[in-house]
Amino acid sequence: MAYRKTPAVQDRLAAAREQLVAAATAVVAEVGWANASVTAVAAAAGMSVGTVYQHFPSKGALAVEVFRRASGREVEVLGEVLRDGGGDPVQRLTLGVTVFARRAMENRGLAHALLAAPAEPAVGAERLEFRRRYRAVFAEVIREGTAAGLLPAQDPEVTAAALTGAIGEVLVDPLSVPAEGAAAEHLVPELVAMSLRCAGAAPAV
């Protein structure tokens, strides 16, 4: 034998892979899935096209990885806030919607890509899966709210799906135009108020 991967090489490979995913995420956030060609991504990552295929078997696999990482972060943050954000379920829902909307508006390009932009089938399937996860975390806090008598009886899954869709829809239009600080300031509280009504929380006094 005359060659074995040393840890140093393995680290370098892992780092290259990370850089590739990061660059691909940036490209997608910038130009959307449709225009994120393998050539463009490779260039952004500072490697050749061929090298991309040493890290991922296909473009679709890379796209799925990009989507999973970015969406995973979001659903995790949202889940944490909704579960352990402090206060009663209604307060946590308030905080969750606020955080989610803020994060989306801070990274508009990526949010748009994750929520709405046309994507290849593999990513579309992944999107459905993550919507299910968003629904699950919303549904849980709603269940707690009804159990605590803070929210009226309802099908938590339906309300959760509605929240997912409503927040996405409200954000998509603002997301597709350049930043409008003033409008955003107005949007978040309005979005929170709508979400609370949607879940049936008693109007703030």
Next chain:
Amino acid sequence: MAYRKTPAVQDRLAAAREQLVAAATAVVAEVGWANASVTAVAAAAGMSVGTVYQHFPSKGALAVEVFRRASGREVEVLGEVLRDGGGDPVQRLTLGVTVFARRAMENRGLAHALLAAPAEPAVGAERLEFRRRYRAVFAEVIREGTAAGLLPAQDPEVTAAALTGAIGEVLVDPLSVPAEGAAAEHLVPELVAMSLRCAGAAPAV
């Protein structure tokens, strides 16, 4: 001169065009935009590929026509119900959501294509435009509701966008699986209840 289009020929051409649009709509409802190739559509319409290009300058133009017709019907029906459905704004909103959801579930494939399925850019742009129209009709009935004192103060545009997104999201998952009569029966009233809460209508007694 030796040839002039007779009315009969014009009718035949118009009919062929209609058949093409109808066939394309069916194909899209069946397999989605991504798999609706010109070849497949032409075959479904019983004509050759070349003939398609005598009716539309490009595939995109045909797709836009298909989308516009189908979505146009829906937004028109919804608008009529919300404007002239009878009763106060809250009753009209109730009826509107019911009608919209029922229609979507009766024609799942098409609804999914119109609301959610990945589509080429031209259709995507059209979709944004129609969402704006959905929002406008919802916003109007909400404005009337707040003016009549039936709904609390709110940004009607935000609530309208939320309703559009929420209903779409709630329907999409049921839409992507085969019919489940029982679940559907449960879904529509739940959707209506959620929509009324979302707009802030006083809970039914």
Next chain:
DNA sequence: ACAACAAGTGAAGCACCGTTCAGACCTTCA
């Protein structure tokens, strides 16, 4: 130093699909 093998390269290959066009086939009217 050198053999052995892995990683990296990027131009060529290839598949897919929208679009075209030269010719076949109709319809009209003198």
Next chain:
DNA sequence: TGAAGGTCTGAACGGTGCTTCACTTGTTGT
């Protein structure tokens, strides 16, 4: 009926972009 001009056809074309692969460069252990 025949000339003029329209409609229809579908194989061939061409652009796009993913994927491959023969080759170069880099790394390891003897």
